[in-house]
Every structure is written in C-alpha cells, then in structure tokens.
Amino acid sequence: MVDKPAPDATRRSEKSRRAIYAAALALVGEVGYPKTTVEGIAARAGVGKQTIYRWWSSKADVLLEAFLDLSRQAAREAGQEPYAVPDTGDLAADLRTVLRITVDQLLDPRFEVPSRALAAEGLVNEQLGREFVTTLLEPQLQLYVARLRSAQDAGHVRHDVDPRIALELFVSPLAQRWLQRTGPITYAYTDTLVDYALHGIAPR
Amino acid sequence: MVDKPAPDATRRSEKSRRAIYAAALALVGEVGYPKTTVEGIAARAGVGKQTIYRWWSSKADVLLEAFLDLSRQAAREAGQEPYAVPDTGDLAADLRTVLRITVDQLLDPRFEVPSRALAAEGLVNEQLGREFVTTLLEPQLQLYVARLRSAQDAGHVRHDVDPRIALELFVSPLAQRWLQRTGPITYAYTDTLVDYALHGIAPR
Amino acid sequence: MVDKPAPDATRRSEKSRRAIYAAALALVGEVGYPKTTVEGIAARAGVGKQTIYRWWSSKADVLLEAFLDLSRQAAREAGQEPYAVPDTGDLAADLRTVLRITVDQLLDPRFEVPSRALAAEGLVNEQLGREFVTTLLEPQLQLYVARLRSAQDAGHVRHDVDPRIALELFVSPLAQRWLQRTGPITYAYTDTLVDYALHGIAPR
Amino acid sequence: MVDKPAPDATRRSEKSRRAIYAAALALVGEVGYPKTTVEGIAARAGVGKQTIYRWWSSKADVLLEAFLDLSRQAAREAGQEPYAVPDTGDLAADLRTVLRITVDQLLDPRFEVPSRALAAEGLVNEQLGREFVTTLLEPQLQLYVARLRSAQDAGHVRHDVDPRIALELFVSPLAQRWLQRTGPITYAYTDTLVDYALHGIAPR
DNA sequence: AGTTAATCGAGACGGTACGTCGAGTCTTCCA
DNA sequence: TGGAAGACTCGACGTACCGTCTCGATTAACT
Structure with a gap:
C-alpha cells in the first residue's frame, strides 16, 4: 500500500x-x-x-x-468467517453479541495501542485516514449493513431506514467512548445502545 | 492549564x-x-x-x-447563552436545530483544523485527551443532558432512558463522520439521526 | 573599572x-x-x-x-611592603628569593584558577588583556626594573642592558611554564633561570 | 584527535x-x-x-x-625542512635569524587569531592545552634543543647548561609579549634577547 | 523626620547557541 | 541488485545564559 x-x-x-x-x-x-x-x-x-x-x-x-497483517492473521486464526455479524433471526440479540465481542477487542491491549495510534494519525493525515477507513473500518461496517438489510427483509427493521446510517446509532457511540475516552465501555452500555437504537428513546 | x-x-x-x-x-x-x-x-x-x-x-x-481561548471568545461574541440547546417544547425540532448549528461549526475551517488536531493528539496523549474532553467536550454534552431531562419531565422521552447515553445516539455518529471522515455531513443526515434516535429503527 | x-x-x-x-x-x-x-x-x-x-x-x-580586590587584601595582610623585590646587595640571591615566592604563589590554588582564567580571557579579549597587564602584571614587573637599576648602579649589571627586557629572561620562562604547562615549576628551575640570565649560556 | x-x-x-x-x-x-x-x-x-x-x-x-592541518600544509608548501633552526656554526646569528622568522609568523594575521585562540582555550581547558603543547609547541622547541646541543658540541655553549631551559631565555619572552601583549615585538627586541641570553646581563 | 529618588532582589522577557534526536537521502560493501 | 549499515544534510527539540526590562521594597541623601 x-x-x-x-x-x-x-x-x-x-x-x-x-x-x-x-x-x-x-x-x-x-x-x-x-x-x-x-x-x-x-x-x-x-x-x-x-x-x-x-x-x-x-x-x-x-x-x-x-x-492489517495482524488483523488478517487474527482472522485466519479465529476461523473461516471473520467477524461476520451472526444472523439468528433475533436482531437485538445478534447485535448485542457482536458488540460484546467488539468491546472485548477494544479492551485487548494487543489491539488497542496500534489501532488507537492509527486512528489518531488518520485524523490529521487525510490520506492515511482514508486508507484506514477504507481498508479496515468500512469493511467491518458493511457487515452491519448486511445484517440490517436481512432484518429489513424479515420485517424487523423499517423499510425506509438507511442501514448505513442506522448502524452508526450503536457503533459510533462505542467508537467515540473508546477513542476519546468520554465514558466507560461495558456490556451493559452496548446492550443499552442496542435497545435505544432499535426502539428509540421516545415513548412508544 | x-x-x-x-x-x-x-x-x-x-x-x-x-x-x-x-x-x-x-x-x-x-x-x-x-x-x-x-x-x-x-x-x-x-x-x-x-x-x-x-x-x-x-x-x-x-x-x-x-x-479554549478562541472558544470562549467566540461564545462571548455570540451572546450571553453560549451553545445552549433551545427548548421550544418540540424536542425533535430543537435537536435538529442545534445539530444543524453544529454541522456549520464543524465545517467552519476556522475551527476545523485546530479542533481536529487537538482531538487527534488527545487520542494518543491520554492526559491531553482527558483535558480536552473535560474542558471542551463534556460541558457541551451536558447541555444535551439538560434538554433531554426537560423532555423527560414533559413526557417526550421515556423515564427509564439515561440521557447521557441517549445523547450519543445522535452526537457520536456526527462526531465520528467528522473525525474519521466515514461519511458526508449534511443537514439531511443529522435530521435523519434525530428521527432514528427518537423513534428507533424497529417498526413501531 | x-x-x-x-x-x-x-x-x-x-x-x-x-x-x-x-x-x-x-x-x-x-x-x-x-x-x-x-x-x-x-x-x-x-x-x-x-x-x-x-x-x-x-x-x-x-x-x-x-x-584585584583579593590581591589587595592579600597584600594588606602580608605586610606593608607588597611584593617589593628585596635588595640585599646580592642580586642573584635576591632574584632567587623573589622567584621562589612567586613559585609558591603560582602553585597556590587560591590564586591559580582565577588568575589563569583572567590571563586566558585576556589573550582573546584585548581590552581586558590590556587592563590585566596594566593593573596587575606591569606593576609587578616594574619592581624588577627598579631592582635591576639598583644593580646597575652597583655595577652588578651592565649599563647598556635594558632592565625591562632583562627581567623577561627569568620572568617570562616561569610565566610560560605556568600558563601553558610546558614544564615543571620548581625552585631548582627558577634558580637555574637566574643563573643563566645573569651570566649567559655561552662560555665566559 | x-x-x-x-x-x-x-x-x-x-x-x-x-x-x-x-x-x-x-x-x-x-x-x-x-x-x-x-x-x-x-x-x-x-x-x-x-x-x-x-x-x-x-x-x-x-x-x-x-x-594543525593548516600548519602541516604550510610546512609542506614551505619545503622539506619545516622550521629547522639553521646551523651555520654561528649560534647567535642562527638564533637571530630564526627568531626574526618567528616574529614574522606571529604578526601574520593568518596565524595570529587562531593560534592565540587556541592558546587561550588551552590555558583554561587543560586537556586541550596539553594537546596543543604536545602537538604544536614542543616539537618546535625541540628544534632549538637540537641546535643548542650542536653548539655545545662546538664549544659555543657551556656543557653544564640544560638546553631545554636555555631556550626559554629567548623563546618565552617573545611568547609572553605576543600572548599577553606586554610589549612590542620587533627584530631589535629578539636580537637583544639573543644577546642577553648568550652572554648574560652581568658584566663579563 | 519625612520625602524622594535611586538602588536593590527578583525574575520574566526576546534572543542565540547549545548538544541531541530523528527524518529522509545517499553511499559503500556484502551476499 | 536488494539489503545491512551507517554517514550525511536538515530541522526541531528542550535547556542554559545572555543582557534588557519591569516590578515592588528598601534605603540613603536631601529637604
């Protein structure tokens, strides 16, 4: 590259x-x-x-x-389906599961320092930032897009919802807490995000 | 400091x-x-x-x-109520308004380069990062907390919702798009975020 | 000054x-x-x-x-006749005596560091150098001039000899050994200088 | 070095x-x-x-x-016998000759500033001073030693005279006048030094 | 004896140079 | 000819002092 x-x-x-x-x-x-x-x-x-x-x-x-090399290696070790969002039919459960795995990864010091460093450099160095997003971040986000589309097909998500935006409701808060240390990162937190994102915060 | x-x-x-x-x-x-x-x-x-x-x-x-000095100065120039989230009674409208203002600020090159630089440095330099969050970011987020609490009192937001988490549903996606350049930043986008955040993405 | x-x-x-x-x-x-x-x-x-x-x-x-202040103080302590070359009638003996005293002074660490420092600075800083020579060095050399003139009157030194030059025969070698560390400084050495200077190195 | x-x-x-x-x-x-x-x-x-x-x-x-490099170069340019003291059989004449050459060198601005600077630094910086003396000064002085020994063999200098000390009678006064600016430097002055040094200042 | 103006301790200021570190380039020699 | 080694030019680092410049607080000479 x-x-x-x-x-x-x-x-x-x-x-x-x-x-x-x-x-x-x-x-x-x-x-x-x-x-x-x-x-x-x-x-x-x-x-x-x-x-x-x-x-x-x-x-x-x-x-x-x-x-990138490290990620590929880790994926290879972890089995054939690297980071696919599971699809059990229960969207909320699936999202909770995958976000909990993400929490584990974010707190793994083996990944934390280099990816934080890359993210930081990417903020300021536009070329690298785009590379980082394109190569690492977006492919992962597309997995959520796929899962949300599947949920739309199953009628569990409104059809007029843009999945690429919808996923940010639970992914971005987690990303920001991790990157900017704006709050603690726990399973309870990500579970809450999934709940709020799916049903909104207004009374139903 | x-x-x-x-x-x-x-x-x-x-x-x-x-x-x-x-x-x-x-x-x-x-x-x-x-x-x-x-x-x-x-x-x-x-x-x-x-x-x-x-x-x-x-x-x-x-x-x-x-x-910080620049921000204080800008606030002073902008009038007595710096960055307060408006409270007209219509939560959705108020959030759309304030997020649109935020979009304008994020795209103002006068602020963009230095704040992006600070954010980047804060990722890697923990001490500075905490300073940045405490002094600049969190005070702004608390304005949303206040507005959401007011909405809860008015019955427009569920009482079991944690406002500090809820606000991340629309603030963090915007922050991430801006910081990491993961997508375009427009009024339509923030309006959508407000809609999704308030009502969720699941069918009502 | x-x-x-x-x-x-x-x-x-x-x-x-x-x-x-x-x-x-x-x-x-x-x-x-x-x-x-x-x-x-x-x-x-x-x-x-x-x-x-x-x-x-x-x-x-x-x-x-x-x-200068230190020197004046030392002179005051040492008695009323500061650094006069003695005049016993025996020029060689008098010179040996005073040079031995000088040797003692040169080896006294209380004087060595500052006077060496001043001399060094004087080499490169012309104004200070002249000040140093005029105020400290030359007055001492004039004491030798006086003693040599007295010796001329007594017929112990040739009348066509320039005392200001003659004194350098024993003073300058000592000065150079001290300043530039070109050789050891001992009583034997200064005694030898006096001998050579008075009688020359050619066979008589 | x-x-x-x-x-x-x-x-x-x-x-x-x-x-x-x-x-x-x-x-x-x-x-x-x-x-x-x-x-x-x-x-x-x-x-x-x-x-x-x-x-x-x-x-x-x-x-x-x-x-040092400059000196070596100058020596190389000046021919094969760099700075040898001549030996015509007439010690006084030879010394006058070589001292006059030295006078010329000392007054040559090309050499004056750097060598004065080095000498000054050498006074205060012992390590450099020894280097300076060993590498530059002493080798030159040894040329005088050789000439004086030759004169001793010819019976023109007393056999009990130490040539290393004797040379200081005319070299050191010149060095001091130059370094410390204690007096003018002329051919007449060096000629006089040679005269005094060879025959002493006492009546013969 | 009280007034007043300069000197005093203190130390922040705009600068210059220090000696070190690392970036990115270039050269040499080896496999 | 790619790679290891590392010397090169360049530029910034953070520090130490320079000599100048305020700032009250004495303090000594003159009302």
Whole structure:
C-alpha cells in the first residue's frame, strides 16, 4: 500500500518484511506511537533504514500495513468467517453479541495501542485516514449493513431506514467512548445502545 | 492549564500570551498540526522559545489553551447563552436545530483544523485527551443532558432512558463522520439521526 | 573599572559588592571559569542580575575586579611592603628569593584558577588583556626594573642592558611554564633561570 | 584527535572535513574566537551540526585540528625542512635569524587569531592545552634543543647548561609579549634577547 | 523626620547557541 | 541488485545564559 514507485517487488525479502511488522507493533505497544521511530523499527528489526523507506512512505504507513497483517492473521486464526455479524433471526440479540465481542477487542491491549495510534494519525493525515477507513473500518461496517438489510427483509427493521446510517446509532457511540475516552465501555452500555437504537428513546 | 510549577503568574506578559495564541492558531491553520512547531510559534509571535516553555509543556498544550481561548471568545461574541440547546417544547425540532448549528461549526475551517488536531493528539496523549474532553467536550454534552431531562419531565422521552447515553445516539455518529471522515455531513443526515434516535429503527 | 556611565556610586551597596566578589571567586574556583555564569554569581551572591550589570560590563570584568580586590587584601595582610623585590646587595640571591615566592604563589590554588582564567580571557579579549597587564602584571614587573637599576648602579649589571627586557629572561620562562604547562615549576628551575640570565649560556 | 568513540572513520566524508576546517579558520579570522560557533561553522561549511559533533567534541577541538592541518600544509608548501633552526656554526646569528622568522609568523594575521585562540582555550581547558603543547609547541622547541646541543658540541655553549631551559631565555619572552601583549615585538627586541641570553646581563 | 529618588532582589522577557534526536537521502560493501 | 549499515544534510527539540526590562521594597541623601 502506498508503495514507492520503482523497486522490484519480486526480489523483496519476506524475512525483512515480517521483522519490520513485528518490530513496529512491538515498539508501538512498548513505548507508544509518538516515541516509535523509523530508526527504532529498523534497529529492532535488524534492517537498514533504507529497506523501510524503499517499501513504505512513513512510519504511519508501516504501522497500517503491520496492523492489517495482524488483523488478517487474527482472522485466519479465529476461523473461516471473520467477524461476520451472526444472523439468528433475533436482531437485538445478534447485535448485542457482536458488540460484546467488539468491546472485548477494544479492551485487548494487543489491539488497542496500534489501532488507537492509527486512528489518531488518520485524523490529521487525510490520506492515511482514508486508507484506514477504507481498508479496515468500512469493511467491518458493511457487515452491519448486511445484517440490517436481512432484518429489513424479515420485517424487523423499517423499510425506509438507511442501514448505513442506522448502524452508526450503536457503533459510533462505542467508537467515540473508546477513542476519546468520554465514558466507560461495558456490556451493559452496548446492550443499552442496542435497545435505544432499535426502539428509540421516545415513548412508544 | 497543565502549567509548569514555578513561575510567577502575576508578572506574566499578557501581550505575549495573546501573540502566542494567535500565532499557534494561525500556523495550525496554515501548515497543519504536524508542521506547526514550537519554534515556529515563537518566531511568529515574536517571542522567545523559553516564554512558551515557561508557561506550557508542549505544543499540544499551547494549542489546547489557544483553542479554549478562541472558544470562549467566540461564545462571548455570540451572546450571553453560549451553545445552549433551545427548548421550544418540540424536542425533535430543537435537536435538529442545534445539530444543524453544529454541522456549520464543524465545517467552519476556522475551527476545523485546530479542533481536529487537538482531538487527534488527545487520542494518543491520554492526559491531553482527558483535558480536552473535560474542558471542551463534556460541558457541551451536558447541555444535551439538560434538554433531554426537560423532555423527560414533559413526557417526550421515556423515564427509564439515561440521557447521557441517549445523547450519543445522535452526537457520536456526527462526531465520528467528522473525525474519521466515514461519511458526508449534511443537514439531511443529522435530521435523519434525530428521527432514528427518537423513534428507533424497529417498526413501531 | 570599565564602569557603565550613569549610576550613582555613592548609593552603591557595599554588601552586594563584597558578596559578588566572593561569589565570583568561589564559583571560578569550584566549577572553573567557563561554567561560571553571571546568573550563577548573582544567585550565589543573593543579588539581582541587574546589580551586576549596573556596575560591571561582563563576567570577565567582575572577575578582574574581584581578583584585584583579593590581591589587595592579600597584600594588606602580608605586610606593608607588597611584593617589593628585596635588595640585599646580592642580586642573584635576591632574584632567587623573589622567584621562589612567586613559585609558591603560582602553585597556590587560591590564586591559580582565577588568575589563569583572567590571563586566558585576556589573550582573546584585548581590552581586558590590556587592563590585566596594566593593573596587575606591569606593576609587578616594574619592581624588577627598579631592582635591576639598583644593580646597575652597583655595577652588578651592565649599563647598556635594558632592565625591562632583562627581567623577561627569568620572568617570562616561569610565566610560560605556568600558563601553558610546558614544564615543571620548581625552585631548582627558577634558580637555574637566574643563573643563566645573569651570566649567559655561552662560555665566559 | 580527541574523537568520539563509535563512528566508522573509513566512511568519513573527506569533503566535509576540509569544508569544516576552512569554515572554522575563516570564521575565527573574521569574527574572532568567542563569536565563532559550532552552528556557524556548520552553516558556513554546508554541513549538518551532527557531522561536527560526530567527529569532534567541541569548537576548540575543531579549531585545534584545523590549525594543525593548516600548519602541516604550510610546512609542506614551505619545503622539506619545516622550521629547522639553521646551523651555520654561528649560534647567535642562527638564533637571530630564526627568531626574526618567528616574529614574522606571529604578526601574520593568518596565524595570529587562531593560534592565540587556541592558546587561550588551552590555558583554561587543560586537556586541550596539553594537546596543543604536545602537538604544536614542543616539537618546535625541540628544534632549538637540537641546535643548542650542536653548539655545545662546538664549544659555543657551556656543557653544564640544560638546553631545554636555555631556550626559554629567548623563546618565552617573545611568547609572553605576543600572548599577553606586554610589549612590542620587533627584530631589535629578539636580537637583544639573543644577546642577553648568550652572554648574560652581568658584566663579563 | 519625612520625602524622594535611586538602588536593590527578583525574575520574566526576546534572543542565540547549545548538544541531541530523528527524518529522509545517499553511499559503500556484502551476499 | 536488494539489503545491512551507517554517514550525511536538515530541522526541531528542550535547556542554559545572555543582557534588557519591569516590578515592588528598601534605603540613603536631601529637604
């Protein structure tokens, strides 16, 4: 992603690539994003700086790919259906389930530091931000879209509702609490979000 | 805020403080947050670097105060009731109104760059993040809490609803679209959010 | 010396002056000349920086006066005839005596650091150098001139010899060894200098 | 000399080294030693500051090497026998000759400022001072030692005279006049020194 | 003895340079 | 020729002092 133009990718060292991913994730976890440096990654990976700059454009770019790689790996380990929203017919239950899994992930320190770092960089660095959203965030959100459409077909969601907007009612609050630390993140909280989102807050 | 311990604040130069705020905001607007440097702020403000480091601990800290100052000033100019959520008795209309105003603000480039920069820094820098939330974000959210409570009293919102959570149904989606650029920001969008949040997405 | 023009010397604080001298000498002795700062002197003397800049033009200037003051005090303590070259009629013996005293002084750490510092500064700072030579060095050398003239009158030194040059034969070598550390400084060494200077190195 | 420990000298940029020497000497000549800064040298040489700090420990260290380099170059240009004291059999004449040459050098502004600066720094900075004496001063003095020994063999100097001390009779006075500006420097003066040193000031 | 004006301690100010760190480029040598 | 190593230029960092400039609070000379 965001590769420099020239170099011949067929001769690329797989070993170096892996070492760089590992070093980048380890460093971000240990010293945090701002204190992670390209120099540090290179040293830790036993790699020349040029080898990093040859294949990536910046520290953010390295980390984005490293994190993508990590996600793919995690998905592969977790089984064939990566992060699909379950569809038992009970929309509320399904959403509660998947949001609880999301809560677990958000609180897993293995993911927290790098993804928070990427998100932060994405706010300010528009190019990276769009990359992040397109590659990581939106595909996940589309799973909710699919589930909501299925619910619409089943008559459990109003037909005039835009699923892409509807999903934000429960996803965005969770995202904001996590990103900006505006409140605690618990199962009770996400359950409540699902309830409010499905039935509204006005008296029925 | 976040001052160094020692220096005598009574002897502080008001002129320098103002010049530093102005320079910081101007630079962030012109070259973006990452290319804004303490050195640059000092030079632009006609001030010694030490005068910045004497009173603030980092560029993020300067910018936070500068932005706070800007907000206070804007509030003062805008009249006596800064950002109060209106209360006409029609909750939906009131929320639509205030969210439309928020949309205008989010798209005002005068505010966009610095507040996005602060938000980004706050993600990664926990101390600053909490400061940002406590000082800027939460006070605004409490205005929604107040409005929702009033609506509960009027019977327009269910009594078992937690207003602090409820407000996230329409505020957080807007925040996420703005911060992470996950979608367009329009009046139609916020109107829709209000509708979904009040009545839910399930059939009534 | 080298005073600023304006201030009213009659109202000057004697206590501050003494404290500044003491602080300057102490600091030069403790941390060396380059690490001695005006700020440090002021702090140690319990004095405002301006009080230093009001009366002296630089750290070198402070130190020069402090050292002059120290010398005067030492002379006063040492008796009424400060540093006169003795005149017993035996020129060689008298020179040996006075040079041995000089050796003792040069090796006294109380004098060594500040006078070496002043000499060094004087090399590079022409104005201070001339001040140093005029006020401290030359008056001492004139004592040798006087003694050599007396020796000429007694027929112990050739009449066509210029005493101001002649004295350098034994004074300058000692000065150079001390300043530039080009060799050890001992009584034997100065005795030898006197011998060579009086009788030459060519066979008689 | 006085290098930092780590860096690989074989990969050092010769071009940068030369540029730094030239810039250092030029700046010392133009603005004097105290106003010469590492930053200024780097800028003038078109070099990063780090490249200076990588190979030298201080501005004095840079200047010492630059001056050494200049001296070596001057020697190379001046022919194969750099600064040898001539030996025509007439000691007095030979000394007068070589001291007159020294006078010329001391008054040559190309050498004066940097060597005075180095000498001054050497007074206060013991490590540099010893380096200066060992590398530059003492080798020159040894040429006098050799000439004096030859004169002793020829019976023109007493056999019990220590040549290392004897040479100071005419070298040190000249050095002191130059360093401390205690008097004018002329051919007549050095001629007189040679006369006094060889035959003493006492009546023969 | 009271008034008054300068000096005093204190320290914030605009600056300059320090010595360090990391970015991103370039060069050399190895496999 | 890709990769490791690392020296290079550049620019910003945060610190230390510079010399100047207020600020009350003494304090000493003159009403």
